[in-house]
Amino acid sequence: MALDIEYSTFFKSDLPAPSQRWSGFPKYNFIGGHNDAESIPVDDMIKSISEVLKREGRTLATYGLQHGPQGYKPLREFISKKVNKRSGLSVSSDDILITSGSGQALDLINAAFCNPGDTVIVEQFSYGSAINRLRRIGVKPIGVPLNDEGIRLDLLAERLEDLLDKSIKPKFIYVIPTVQNPAGSIMPEKNRLKLLEISKKFQIPIVEDECYADLIWDRSRPPALAALDEGNRVIHCGSFSKTIAPALRIGYLIGNWNVLSQLLALKSDGGTGALEQMMLAEYCEANFDKHIKSRCETLEKKLRILTEAIEANFGTSAEFEVPEGGIFLWVTLPDSVDTVRLARIALSEGIAINPGPEWSTDTVPARSKLRLCFG
Incomplete structure (x- = not known):
């Protein structure tokens, strides 16, 4: 279709490259945070949405479902029970803001805290979208290396002193801190306490992303940073994307009212999807624990199959730490391998992988690494 106007001349500067038209998933898809289609509890979801609509469907006539801009109260009540039980928090529904996925939660935090030219500390290998979101608004993400216990606290303190x-x-x-993306590490409680000490010493708040924390198997789960925090220094965010279904786009923020009230003032979407909130609240109240148990059992089996296949085909050329939860495996190949180039070649053969630099603040340390999703 011919254009009468050249829109690119009106676009703002410093935009990312335009998206390509979607042409479908590759035959072998190891990218993104997708769930196995068989893991979606469709029948129970149908039952849940039918029951809640019969009972409360007419509240769709108002923005916020008559529960206010923080989100559907039964869902906030479920989240408070979930995080109090599983993450060790002590919060109520009033401490929770429902968002359109954890991505919107991060956008709200960035909008409230950051100006162009500001700096944010992140793990050197981290959630690629979080890194990109910062860069797109002119904020510099500074990476701190990780080990098998999460962010290197000694290097974090040094970096903060230098800054x-x-x-x-x-x-x-x-x-x-809990099932790190992409590395899969789980920060021990002693490290969490030390991180909070560093936060207190330097008077810098922490944004804790716990999107994968419910997907842990065969070990006890450390308390969330927000649970150990005694000074309101932690803003906690989570999501149902990895536990229930990515397409639902339901996340949440937990914090004190001084923070939530400002984030709420920036949330200009008229409310997160009502049907998703209603269905999730109804479904999770009756089924969440059972669903998570089944999902973790399946993920652990899939991870075992994946690691056995890598060991059989790559031998010692592929190194990795087997995660104790989550949906990702972080693999290191020989230094001579450029995983960006490898990803292009693999895609031409119908195999999609995430090259390491997409999940790193620094290209060089991630050059020979890749992330595989087994969700």
Whole structure:
């Protein structure tokens, strides 16, 4: 279709490259955070949405379902029970803001805290979308290396000292302490306490992303940073994308009212999807624990099949730490391998993989790494 106007001349500067038209998933898809289609509890979802619509469907006539802009109260009540039981928090529904996925939660935090030119501390290998979101608004993400216990706290303290010597104070520290994405590590409780001490010493808040924390098998789960925090230094976010279904786009933020009230003032979408909230609240109240148990059992089996296949076909050329939860495997190939180039070649053969640099603040350390989704 011919255009009468050249829109590109009106676009703002510094936009990302335009998206390509979607042409379908590759035959072998190891990218993104997709769930196995068989894991979606369709029948129970149908039952849940039918029951809640019969009971409360007429509340769709108002924005917020007559529960206010923080979100559908029964869902917030379920989330409070979930995080109090599983993550060790002590919160009520009033401490929770429902968002359109954890992505919107991060956007709201960035909008409230960051100006162009600001700095944010992140793990060197981290959620690619979180890194990109910061860069797109002119914020510099500074990466701190990880080990098998999460972010290197000694290097974090050094980095903060160096920045303060230059009169640079980061706006916040963004971490994924429980089933880190992409590395899969779980930060021990002693490290969490030390991280909170660092936050207190430097007076820098923490944004804790717990999107994968419910998907842990065969081990006890450390309390969330927000549960250990005694100074309201932690903003906690989570999601149902990995536990229930990515397409539902339901996330949440937990924090004190001083923070939530400001984030709520920036949330200009008229409310997160009502049907999704209603269905999730109804479904999760009756089925969440059972569903998570089944999902973790399936994920652990799929991970075992994946690691056995890699060992059989790559031998010692592929190195990885077997995660204790989540849906990703972080693989290191020989230094000579460029995984960006490898991803292009693999895609031409119908295999999609995430090259390491997409999940890193620094290209060089991630050059020979790749992330595989087994969700």
